Amino acid sequence: MTEIEHVDETVESDESAPPADGGFSRRALLGWTGGALVVGAAAAGGVAAAVTDDATPAGPSHGAVAFRGAVQAGIATPVQDRLHFCVFDVVTDDRAKLVRMLRQWTAAAAAMAAGDAIGTGADSGVPESPPDDTGEAIGLPPANLTLTVGFGPSLFTKDGKDRFGIAEKKPEALADLPAFPGDNLDPQRSGGDIAVQACSDDPQVAVHAIRNLARIGFGVVSVRWSQLGFGKTSSTTPDAMTPRNLFGFKDGTRNIAGTETDRLHEHVWVPAGEGPEWMTNGSYLVARRIRMHIETWDRTSLVEQQDVIGRSKGVGAPQGATGEHDPVPLKALPANAHVRLSHPDSNGGATILRRGYSFVDGSDGLGRLEAGLFFLAYQRDPRKGFVPVQQNLAGKDAMNEYIQHVGSALFACPGGVAHADDYWGKALFG
Amino acid sequence: MTEIEHVDETVESDESAPPADGGFSRRALLGWTGGALVVGAAAAGGVAAAVTDDATPAGPSHGAVAFRGAVQAGIATPVQDRLHFCVFDVVTDDRAKLVRMLRQWTAAAAAMAAGDAIGTGADSGVPESPPDDTGEAIGLPPANLTLTVGFGPSLFTKDGKDRFGIAEKKPEALADLPAFPGDNLDPQRSGGDIAVQACSDDPQVAVHAIRNLARIGFGVVSVRWSQLGFGKTSSTTPDAMTPRNLFGFKDGTRNIAGTETDRLHEHVWVPAGEGPEWMTNGSYLVARRIRMHIETWDRTSLVEQQDVIGRSKGVGAPQGATGEHDPVPLKALPANAHVRLSHPDSNGGATILRRGYSFVDGSDGLGRLEAGLFFLAYQRDPRKGFVPVQQNLAGKDAMNEYIQHVGSALFACPGGVAHADDYWGKALFG
Numbered sequence: 001m002t003e004i005e006h007v008d009e010t011v012e013s014d015e016s017a018p019p020a021d022g023g024f025s026r027r028a029l030l031g032w033t034g035g036a037l038v039v040g041a042a043a044a045g046g047v048a049a050a051v052t053d054d055a056t057p058a059g060p061s062h063g064a065v066a067f068r069g070a071v072q073a074g075i076a077t078p079v080q081d082r083l084h085f086c087v088f089d090v091v092t093d094d095r096a097k098l099v100r101m102l103r104q105w106t107a108a109a110a111a112m113a114a115g116d117a118i119g120t121g122a123d124s125g126v127p128e129s130p131p132d133d134t135g136e137a138i139g140l141p142p143a144n145l146t147l148t149v150g151f152g153p154s155l156f157t158k159d160g161k162d163r164f165g166i167a168e169k170k171p172e173a174l175a176d177l178p179a180f181p182g183d184n185l186d187p188q189r190s191g192g193d194i195a196v197q198a199c200s201d202d203p204q205v206a207v208h209a210i211r212n213l214a215r216i217g218f219g220v221v222s223v224r225w226s227q228l229g230f231g232k233t234s235s236t237t238p239d240a241m242t243p244r245n246l247f248g249f250k251d252g253t254r255n256i257a258g259t260e261t262d263r264l265h266e267h268v269w270v271p272a273g274e275g276p277e278w279m280t281n282g283s284y285l286v287a288r289r290i291r292m293h294i295e296t297w298d299r300t301s302l303v304e305q306q307d308v309i310g311r312s313k314g315v316g317a318p319q320g321a322t323g324e325h326d327p328v329p330l331k332a333l334p335a336n337a338h339v340r341l342s343h344p345d346s347n348g349g350a351t352i353l354r355r356g357y358s359f360v361d362g363s364d365g366l367g368r369l370e371a372g373l374f375f376l377a378y379q380r381d382p383r384k385g386f387v388p389v390q391q392n393l394a395g396k397d398a399m400n401e402y403i404q405h406v407g408s409a410l411f412a413c414p415g416g417v418a419h420a421d422d423y424w425g426k427a428l429f430g
Numbered sequence: 431m432t433e434i435e436h437v438d439e440t441v442e443s444d445e446s447a448p449p450a451d452g453g454f455s456r457r458a459l460l461g462w463t464g465g466a467l468v469v470g471a472a473a474a475g476g477v478a479a480a481v482t483d484d485a486t487p488a489g490p491s492h493g494a495v496a497f498r499g500a501v502q503a504g505i506a507t508p509v510q511d512r513l514h515f516c517v518f519d520v521v522t523d524d525r526a527k528l529v530r531m532l533r534q535w536t537a538a539a540a541a542m543a544a545g546d547a548i549g550t551g552a553d554s555g556v557p558e559s560p561p562d563d564t565g566e567a568i569g570l571p572p573a574n575l576t577l578t579v580g581f582g583p584s585l586f587t588k589d590g591k592d593r594f595g596i597a598e599k600k601p602e603a604l605a606d607l608p609a610f611p612g613d614n615l616d617p618q619r620s621g622g623d624i625a626v627q628a629c630s631d632d633p634q635v636a637v638h639a640i641r642n643l644a645r646i647g648f649g650v651v652s653v654r655w656s657q658l659g660f661g662k663t664s665s666t667t668p669d670a671m672t673p674r675n676l677f678g679f680k681d682g683t684r685n686i687a688g689t690e691t692d693r694l695h696e697h698v699w700v701p702a703g704e705g706p707e708w709m710t711n712g713s714y715l716v717a718r719r720i721r722m723h724i725e726t727w728d729r730t731s732l733v734e735q736q737d738v739i740g741r742s743k744g745v746g747a748p749q750g751a752t753g754e755h756d757p758v759p760l761k762a763l764p765a766n767a768h769v770r771l772s773h774p775d776s777n778g779g780a781t782i783l784r785r786g787y788s789f790v791d792g793s794d795g796l797g798r799l800e801a802g803l804f805f806l807a808y809q810r811d812p813r814k815g816f817v818p819v820q821q822n823l824a825g826k827d828a829m830n831e832y833i834q835h836v837g838s839a840l841f842a843c844p845g846g847v848a849h850a851d852d853y854w855g856k857a858l859f860g
Contacts (some may be wrong), residue, residue: 087605127732135678186823203660222797230633247550248565298645302557314553360637367652
């Protein structure tokens with residue numbers, strides 16, 4: 001692991017050095033707080049969470065999102081096009097090793113988010129040693145890469161054991177999700193100790209990031225499960241075209257926007273004093289792998305499809321309305337329509353920030369595509385967010401004929417890495 | 431299936447109608463043969479194979495590739511960023527049903543390549559019927575979508591039976607690939623009757639295309655296996671940045687370029703009189719799913735990695751040379767280096783056009799990412815292309831310590847759909 005030790009130095013010294021390959025200097029990123037995309041951190045009263053680089057052409061694929069901030073990037077950040085989500089299990093009992101890895105991960109994440117190689121890069125350093133960076137992202141801009149970390153219930157206690165002396169810091173909100181009617185969860189795609197959500201407009205960049213964290217974590221963590229998503233199904237930029245899920249419908253029309261400071265504070269960010277201190281400015285992530293039976297759906301009439309959703313397929317207007325963004329006249333929708341049942345007004349105001357992605361993982365051996373939605377939702381407290389909404393949906397949603405929840409996990413995502421001495425989990429372990 | 435019957439009419443009538451949603455009119459596409467990307471078909475003396483649309487901003491994500499041509503698009507076409515490859519098995523004995531589906535597929539493919547919806551689209555037609563189009567690509571440009579069809583050995587004969595009266599038209603070059611040392615092939619990811627390669631710069635567009643072909647083919651074909659690729663590992667545009675594979679090395683530096691007419695004719699396109707007539711202007715596709723043990727690779731020294739490949743990791747220069755595109759001084763490379771063993775000069779001139787993609791399909795249950803290369807190679811005759819090269823590699827390649835071939839298939843891809851009455855397989859079945 002000694003080859004990682006100098007990562008911190010490299011990253012820090014980068015701030016006064018030009019980028020080696022025409023990429024992004026950290027100085028440019030962190031020095032400019034007047035950019036267009038000041039979202040999450042600013043909303044939480046902290047450092048700017050996202051700025052764009054002005055030295056490169058406009059467009060999502062050339063942007064960079066600042067890694068440091070009061071809140072983690074990758075939550076309220078405009079949703080990138082591609083996802084690599086990975087859940088690790090810790091395979092050591094050694095707390096010091098785990099903390100060291102989290103420091104190394106943080107330094108590597110900061111470098112990658114800035115478009116820099118990790119450490120001495122892929123082709124330098126000591127030739128008789130493995131390179132510090134695996135190399136497949138050489139020459140690629142970060143494409144708005146964000147890396148967001150979360151800690152699962154099993155990291156705190158497992159088989160009744162306080163694994164790393166942090167059991168008493170486990171938030172009550174991190175209680176295991178209840179079983180929902182219709183769940184058919186695969187333990188191999190559920191749970192886990194530490195999650196990293198890598199989002200980027202370039203999948204090669206997202207995969208590179210996860211792969212290098214796994215490499216750095218060798219001997220400390222092991223990949224429990226991993227999910228790629230090829231297309232975002234919800235956006236946090238309401239002025240952009242609303243993306244469509246694999247049912248062919250617009251998804252996330254009424255999602256919380258990254259610019260909605262008040263709604264973010266009310267529904268997404270954990271305020272100081274709510275739960276353990278280390279979760280201040282954090283959020284809780286629910287991940288659900290939802291298999292969609294698209295072949296059945298595709299043989300369903302347009303009328304039935306629209307009744308299941310509660311919106312028109314083309315425009316995306318709520319039934320009983322004409323425009324996509326019109327208020328939803330709930331009583332005009334069928335009683336078991338998905339949009340009606342999941343609406344905050346049907347769930348005592350429960351509201352979640354969605355960030356899911358479509359997936360196709362080959363075929364299922366039964367002549368069908370293994371397709372679905374990898375649902376990701378952030379919220380201030382899952383007991384007041386995902387849980388009541390899903391309890392409502394699981395029993396009644398007309399969509400249940402066409403979907404099945406096959407994986408599930410919950411993570412506590414701490415506040416942002418605020419300064420150079422901070423690292424993922426410092427407030428929890430430090 | 432009646433909802434598909436009008437597809438042909440819709441597509442044809444589109445040529446004189448403006449696009450409904452500001453997308454691409456087929457007239458604009460097919461009428462302009464002066465575009466920048468005249469590649470495959472022109473090389474074969476036919477219709478222009480690829481033009482770009484001038485009504486939209488420059489950049490790969492807004493282009494469209496003409497569907498019709500003397501050769502199929504998606505072979506010599508500049509390699510797009512994303513892949514959805516799908517192999518179907520025919521589940522009917524009814525030749526007429528199969529032919530009807532191939533006609534329907536062709537019409538749908540032509541529409542999708544032009545950026546049009548299939549038939550009456552996703553939200554019109556008869557509301558009491560399933561829509562003609564599943565809808566998730568509404569509003570998305572085709573992003574250079576190409577759909578390339580191939581027929582596997584089992585379509586011709588299976589269990590000794592001439593399934594559809596085409597056994598005598600089976601090319602000798604479509605002989606089953608031999609077993610290679612080290613192969614560990616999963617039958618669930620190998621073989622199959624009909625392949626469709628969907629490539630696009632937008633994965634949602636590629637997935638939409640495969641999903642709709644599967645929908646149209648319901649009752650005639652069933653998905654045997656399917657593979658998504660997130661990053662191209664070879665390019666056919668030598669002036670562009672050479673992409674990198676998951677070993678972090680540049681891949682395809684000496685690949686056949688889409689502009690190299692002579693090499694395409696010598697190594698890729700089947701000339702008239704070579705094999706059955708229906709394969710004129712066609713090509714043979716070898717698909718190999720190659721698992722890469724990236725965790726082992728990542729613990730290997732830079733020196734060892736470069737010796738395995740035979741090129742430097744950063745620049746990609748052959749060992750003994752200084753620039754990526756320098757001639758490869760074969761004898762300067764280690765005897766078992768991958769680049770040396772796979773070089774045409776080490777294989778009696780055998781040369782293939784590569785079009786592979788990196789994949790990560792979650793994790794393998796053993797703590798590792800399920801990562802690798804989905805290798806796709808086109809050639810005039812696999813017995814003079816992939817087979818001798820792989821025979822050389824399978825026994826000696828130093829890379830074999832880090833890879834394993836876990837899936838394999840071979841398809842005969844006919845010439846292009848040349849005119850409006852033509853369809854995929856007409857020369858074979860018609």
